[in-house]
Amino acid sequence: MKHLDEALNQTQADQFGRASAALLTQGAQSLPAGIKDRLHAARMKALSMRKAEKVRVQKPVFAGITGNFSSSSNGMWDTVSWTAPMLVLIFGLIGIAQWQNDSRITDIAEVDAALLTDDVPPDAYADSGFLAFLKNGPLSDSEDSASQLSSSK
Known part of the structure; x- marks a missing residue:
């Protein structure tokens, strides 16, 4: 409607x-x-001093793959300009997820290795008396036995 008013x-x-x-x-x-x-x-x-007239050039307008009307001159580059950053973002997120998964697996493996190489058998961790063992463990027994040995001499 605006173009019609301008033309009139x-x-x-x-x-x-x-x-x-x-x-x-x-x-x-x-x-x-x-x-x-x-x-x-x-x-x-x-x-001689008047301004040069602006000449309107009509470009052909075609519907692209996405259904948007655009000039066909930059159609491929317009698509690449928004898909390239999207692909970088997607692959970056996949890489971060993979790195976090590897880090979690490494942490679990370290805990498992520590449990298997420890002096305490793995069944002890499931025992309800294990907390008491940690609180009153061999150090408190060795201190008591050391104090008993020194007092008996």
């Missing part, structure tokens, strides 16, 4: 300009020669 206004402006030029041409014929020459010089100066 442009058409009306062109018609007004032509009508004004026709009236000025008719009126200029009754003027003396000196005034005609000055008007002609002023008109030429105004025409």
